[in-house]
Amino acid sequence: MPRRMPPPFVADMQLMSRRRMLATAVGTSGLSLPVMLALQAAAKDSPTPETRRPAKSLIIVYLWGGMSHIDSLDPKPEAASEVRGEFQPISTATPGIALCEHLPLLARHTEKMAIIRSIFHDDSAHGRGMYWNLTGHAPPTSGGLSPKSTDWPTLAAMVSKLKPPPSDVPPAVRLPYPMVDGVIQAGEYGGWLGVEHTPIIMRPSRGEEFGGVSPSMGFEPLRYGELDRSRIAERHGLLSQLDRLSHTDRPIGLPSDFAGFNHFHSLAREMMLGSAVKTACDLDREDPRVLESYGNHLGGQSMLLARRLTEAGVPVVQVCCAAGNLNGGVGDMWDTHADNFNRLKTRLLPVLDQGLSALLQDLENRGTLGETLVAVLTDFGRSPRVNGIAGRDHYPGCYSVALAGGGIRGGQVFGSSDATGSRPHADPCGPPDIHATIFQALGLSPRAELRDHLGRPMAATDGRVLPLLA
Numbered sequence: 001m002p003r004r005m006p007p008p009f010v011a012d013m014q015l016m017s018r019r020r021m022l023a024t025a026v027g028t029s030g031l032s033l034p035v036m037l038a039l040q041a042a043a044k045d046s047p048t049p050e051t052r053r054p055a056k057s058l059i060i061v062y063l064w065g066g067m068s069h070i071d072s073l074d075p076k077p078e079a080a081s082e083v084r085g086e087f088q089p090i091s092t093a094t095p096g097i098a099l100c101e102h103l104p105l106l107a108r109h110t111e112k113m114a115i116i117r118s119i120f121h122d123d124s125a126h127g128r129g130m131y132w133n134l135t136g137h138a139p140p141t142s143g144g145l146s147p148k149s150t151d152w153p154t155l156a157a158m159v160s161k162l163k164p165p166p167s168d169v170p171p172a173v174r175l176p177y178p179m180v181d182g183v184i185q186a187g188e189y190g191g192w193l194g195v196e197h198t199p200i201i202m203r204p205s206r207g208e209e210f211g212g213v214s215p216s217m218g219f220e221p222l223r224y225g226e227l228d229r230s231r232i233a234e235r236h237g238l239l240s241q242l243d244r245l246s247h248t249d250r251p252i253g254l255p256s257d258f259a260g261f262n263h264f265h266s267l268a269r270e271m272m273l274g275s276a277v278k279t280a281c282d283l284d285r286e287d288p289r290v291l292e293s294y295g296n297h298l299g300g301q302s303m304l305l306a307r308r309l310t311e312a313g314v315p316v317v318q319v320c321c322a323a324g325n326l327n328g329g330v331g332d333m334w335d336t337h338a339d340n341f342n343r344l345k346t347r348l349l350p351v352l353d354q355g356l357s358a359l360l361q362d363l364e365n366r367g368t369l370g371e372t373l374v375a376v377l378t379d380f381g382r383s384p385r386v387n388g389i390a391g392r393d394h395y396p397g398c399y400s401v402a403l404a405g406g407g408i409r410g411g412q413v414f415g416s417s418d419a420t421g422s423r424p425h426a427d428p429c430g431p432p433d434i435h436a437t438i439f440q441a442l443g444l445s446p447r448a449e450l451r452d453h454l455g456r457p458m459a460a461t462d463g464r465v466l467p468l469l470a
Contacts, residue, residue, distance in 0.1 A: 050089070059373070060156065062377050064320050064326070066335060066380045067378040071400045073400035086341045097354045097413060100346045105354060113403070113408075114409065114414060120396060120428060121380070130187045134188055151187070152192070157191065161197055169275055169314055171315065174188065192454075277314065289461075294354065302321070307362060321352055334348050340391040381400065383393050409470040414468060415427035439461060440469060
């Protein structure tokens, strides 16, 4: 199994456009008119970084627990039974791309998707895998994974810093709860960007709860419709009084410090009393047919709310399409150490299939797919060999993620895994490369400068941009 990430790539060289190259070639080599016209036609027909419109917003669909790549996006029908498992592959809208049979709706949308089958990292714990995928950087080697002000900021925090929204719109939102594995895990907080960039937690007003919903661990999710204006004002007044009684020298960036709670509640008050976010949160305003298409479950309704929030101006929304405290590997999350195939086919894959396919179709119908980037991420994959209790164990050596919309060229697979899905076979890549590609799609430089709480300049990512953009 690979144990190290590929070495960081140096800063990308500024590319010369085809038109500038054409002008240079004509001026120096005396090309004939027919040749010049042919090159001009090629330059006109080929999209360039200068002509591609950047995505306006990002929706992260996170599969907490580690989705089995072999049983979803990278089936291995030719492998031995103990590797290929119980599921069969099905054809998709894109010739040559197969998905698991329990993703029939998503199979219709592969022309919108770029599936990456050669991603890997070197950490097999959930929190550490989540840290890799949501920050694009290696997790700390010591000190545990409780959130600290020295952590790398989550992707949502970095995007919100580089694409700030209006003052009455939250910079970033998480739906529908924090990710917990016994304790709160670093990786989805503001880190050294500060608590004000930690995505707030909201929960849709509709949708059947998954089994064993993750504990809030002290975070109060916003539920539109449960608070009237007078109660919001009363809570704000109480918080102001408590704030005056609190210490002034508060630690920076911790999700539990009082400054953070005050910031989130003040922002919540502004949203609930006046901004477009208030309207976006009211899912009863949505077309009933659209509501139904996402499914009456927390995963699908969270994806619908994510679409509505980005339309209201929120630059980045993260949806945790799973539920439950990971300890014990029970509940509706992707940590399928046991009963992998039954859990996938009866609950996990149908919820993802319905919600994600509805999101892609909805964005296309509304004409906003090109300006909304959808990133499907997870902790890691699952072990190629099925264990003795019909499950698959943690496996960071190779797994699959996907990007769609937002300028991504659909109908493609980047990279490949070997015959058993054990390791990358072609074009290995890591979480930093996914981040670099996301930044590029959003019109942000992967080397964009961020400053930590000590004022030190930090590049957003050291990854390379994968050739996935249109």
